[in-house]
Amino acid sequence: MISNKSKNYYLILKETLLVVSFFFCFVFFYIIMFMEKLLLVYNPKSGDGRIRAQLAKVIEIFSNANYRVEVYATKRENDGMEWIEKVGCEFDRIVVCGGDGMFHEAVNGWFQSRSKAPLAYIPSGTVNDFANTHNIPKNDVEAATMIASDGMIDQIDAGLFNDTYFSYVAAFGFATSTAYDTPQTKKRKLGTLAYVLHALEVVDFTHWENNCVSTRIEYEGGMIEGNFLYGQISSSRYVGGMDAFTKGRYDLKDGLLEGVFIRQPMNLSELNSIIASIAKSDIENNPLIVPVQSPWFEFDGESIAWTLDGEYGGEVPHAKIQVVEQQLKVVLPKEEE
Structure with a gap:
């Protein structure tokens, strides 16, 4: 027969196990619910x-x-x-x-x-x-x-390229393929210099026409067409690590995308003027550089290879790009008081 002392021991053990089980159930419930x-x-x-x-x-x-x-x-x-x-x-x-x-x-x-x-x-x-x-x-x-x-939760503009979203830029033309073609091993070793070296390998510097695309660009309130060396549509301050095309023009919550389109230079003098304007962030006063703000852009012409946020975005003859106004919910640094 089991003694009274043993019964008491088992009763205390049972009650202790019940308490411990209840405690762990409470902790688990708290983790799940809160x-x-x-x-x-x-x-x-x-x-x-x-x-x-x-x-x-x-x-x-x-x-x-x-x-x-x-x-x-x-x-x-x-x-x-x-x-x-x-x-x-x-x-x-x-x-x-x-x-x-x-x-x-x-x-x-x-x-x-x-x-x-x-x-x-x-x-x-x-x-x-x-x-x-x-x-x-x-x-x-x-x-x-x-x-x-x-951080601070905010809702900012994004872009939609046909049926693909982008967080900050859609671009085509001169050297844009280096963003997705540069080998990962080179990027690990050389950082941003890897992009420059890869561009030197793939860009045809002797025949600028080979780096250009022919297209018609429509946007709210206007249209341009011709041969373009480079183009970008962005909602960002920095593109490719620089802000020469966007300084003083970008607003991340205004429902507008910033477009910049560089026409084909016909001679070395025109090419030098483009380079000088970019270096000075003075793109407004060069007839070969067309800055445009619009909630949408539409491209029709020859098939163009695009990069979206530095990734290959496909090669298409027609593209509809539009702003997705204040729909991207992100966590950002808190604003300083």
């Missing part, structure tokens, strides 16, 4: 790959801010876009770590998912134009993570 879910999508091959060494610290910062973190490492092109499109609606915040191309994927996945979660960005690429424009630290992963965790 901690926000955060999806962290990162490109392990982006830039110099430094994000992999700091991934644990990134997760720790988010966990300390009471986020329940799910991590997804991309494995191939468009993997991040497809994953965000599939699961984006299940999360309260989506954070992307990579270069401009990775953020481009994320923006498209985010729009397609119809997620209400704000989109945050930890830059770890080579150029990081989006981060430069929005003052997100490029070389300080911890600082960028703090912004992604507790």
Whole structure:
């Protein structure tokens, strides 16, 4: 027979187990009900790959801010876009770590998912134009993570190229292919210099006409046509690491896109005038450079190869580009008081 002392022992043990079970159920319930879910999508091959060494610290910062973190490492092109499109609606915040191309994927996945979660960005690429424009630290992963965790939520303009979204730029013409053609190994070793060296390899400097495209460009209130050396439509301060085309013209929430189109130079003198105007950020007073602000642009002519946010955007004879006004919900640095 079991003694009274043993019965008391088992009774106390049973009650203790019930209390412990209740406690863990309460903790689990609290985590499920009150901690926000955060999806962290990162490109392990982006830039110099430094994000992999700091991934644990990134997760720790988010966990300390009471986020329940799910991590997804991309494995191939468009993997991040497809994953965000599939699961984006299940999360309260989506954070992307990579270069401009990775953020481009994320923006498209985010729009397609119809997620209400704000989109945050930890830059770890080579150029990081989006981060430069929005003052997100490029070389300080911890600082960028703090912004992604507790920054200001804002809604800014984006662009739509036919049926593909872009976060800051659509461009064609001279040397734009270097943004997506430059080998990743070169970018890791040389940084932005890799783009310059690759451009020297692929651009035909002796026959400028081979670098030009013929097209008709319509926009709100006007039209231009002819042969163009270069063109870009943006909602950004920085494109390709510089602001010569956008300084004093851009507004990220005005419902307008900034277009700049450079006509084909016919001789060395005209080419030099274009270079001088860009160097001085004086594009308004050169007849070979056409700056335009419009909520939409339409292109018809020969087939043009486009780059969208530094990624290959396809080659098409017709393109409709329009602003998506204040629809991109992002996490940005808080404004200084």
